[in-house]
Amino acid sequence: MIINILGGGPANYHPDLKEFDSGDSWWLGVDKGVFTLLATGIKPDYAFGDFDSVTDEEWMRIKREVSNLHTFKPEKDETDMELALDWALTKGPEKIRIFGGTGGRLDHFLGNVQILLKAELNGLSTQIEMIDRQNQLFVKGPGSHTVEKMANLKYISFVPVTPLVKGLTLEQFKYPLNNCHISLGSTLCISNELVSDFGTFSFTEGIVLVIRSND
Structure with missing residues (x-):
């Protein structure tokens, strides 16, 4: 099984997400990434975040179209991406692909690079990749x-x-x-x-x- 996670990074950094939309994959949207998936024509299986970066209209659509919502308060110790990744790792997938993790804020990007280490540091066999239009990163x-x-x-x-x-x-x-x-x-x-x-x-x-x- 492969789990694809879309974060809230700028859409112009995304590859063609539908190229990764295979029958054996799950999609997780993170915060703004949930709405981006819906707008792309991909229905997220799960959604994670505090959703402080979406408009009221976008939030209404998310609640209407996504059944499995994991919501959190903005004041927390982990980023929304890390919470989604931790949940994904409990499912034991062969691979996790992260999209929307580059571009925009450098602190978010560096934080996302750090969480690529999670599987290796915890002795898990899952490979975590971060992918954009020009790059693929893994540890x-x-x-x-x-x-x-x-x-x-x-x-x-x-x-x-x-x-x-x-x-x-x-x-x-x-x-x-x-x-x-x-x-x-x-x-x-x-x-x-x-x-x-x-x-x-x-x-x-x-x-x-x-x-x-x-x-």
């Missing part, structure tokens, strides 16, 4: 991982999000590495490219943020 822990060449996401970067990532090895990349240690703040692994249909990256300790991008 990986120690081990060997395979990536496939994608014409629409040419560049691949590896950003350490722990103080040290040990033994990073990149194979079938334009700029290969062999057992390299990279520290937090390093830009060594920014903007690499695959030289074959598949490549592998592996490391023995730490967590990396993988960013696939295009111009």
Whole structure:
């Protein structure tokens, strides 16, 4: 099962959401993202938020068309996105895709990047991805991982999000590495490219943020 979550980020950053609307996926709307899904022609299975960013008219439509509403007070310790993600993780999906998490406010974006770590830090097998028109972001822990060449996401970067990532090895990349240690703040692994249909990256300790991008 795949769970798709749409946040309230600017719509001009969204990919074509209907490309991800498969029969085995659930849609969760977060705050303004609930109304955006309805306007796109996708009915959310669940809605989360304090809904302080929607108009009265939009809120009336949300209440009328979405059966499963999870509402919260604006004064809370978690963001609406984090509350939705925590709920989604309890369902044990294979993958969670986050849309509407980039663009607009930088504090919201950085907060959304932080919650990509949730599954890895809690030892869960679910992969959490954040996707927009130009980027796909996800995190990986120690081990060997395979990536496939994608014409629409040419560049691949590896950003350490722990103080040290040990033994990073990149194979079938334009700029290969062999057992390299990279520290937090390093830009060594920014903007690499695959030289074959598949490549592998592996490391023995730490967590990396993988960013696939295009111009």
